């Protein structure tokens with residue numbers, strides 16, 4: 001892990017392997033540790049760069065609200081800091097996917113390909129926005145544990161909670177200690193993110209859309225809809241995986257990413 005001072009934030013990140021850079025953006029309320037199976041399994045195929053977003057992991061956690069554009073620009077600033085001006089593969093899981101789409105909107109020329117994992121293109125519904133405000137109030141009043149306890153039962157395939165205690169413990173460990181300013185900042189970024197549905201038809205780079213068949217947070221129909229709207233996408237629906245599919249089925253996830261990278 002390295003920590004680097006960018007123009008307006010200190011970010012922590014992992015950087016392993018060599019070859020085509022693969023920027024991996026974690027979801028909420030997680031950290032770069034989400035990508036440990038990819039850092040270990042893909043560093044022989046790519047240069048894997050996995051930051052802690054502002055507000056999470058070992059990065060600085062200033063008071064929010066944050067925006068998805070700001071979180072995308074933080075990632076672009078990290079690439080600048082690493083001297084990477086050539087196009088990179090940008091992958092994001094869930095909120096990380098919202099940020100990957102924002103990255104494309106703001107820095108399309110820097111994108112060699114996109115990986116959209118367990119995510120959706122649309123904005124929050126009115127009920128969804130209200131839910132973000134409720135969650136932010138919970139975080140403020142009760143702290144991060146209350147948020148984590150609420151999220152954990154929805155993160156994995158239902159069978160994982162009875163059959164895979166190691167994966168449940170790992171998901172919890174990745175969320176543990178998420179800073180309250182980061183949780184609130186990210187909730188408001190998600191609440192106010194723009195609808196990217198119309199953008200999909202303009203994305204001419206190759207895209208891997210990958211989703212857990214048992215995702216209880218974002219239904220696989222969202223991945224199918226993105227796949228239909230994207231000009232050059234491949235869809236991988238991963239069985240026996242929920243929202244954190246890269247953690248639940250790392251071998252399959254990494255194999256799909258490897259095939260995608262080799263195709264670029």
Ligand code: MLT
Pocket residue numbers: 026027028029093094095096190217243
């Ligand atoms: C995530 O996993 O990043 C979030 O739960 C996504 C969301 O709440 O929309």
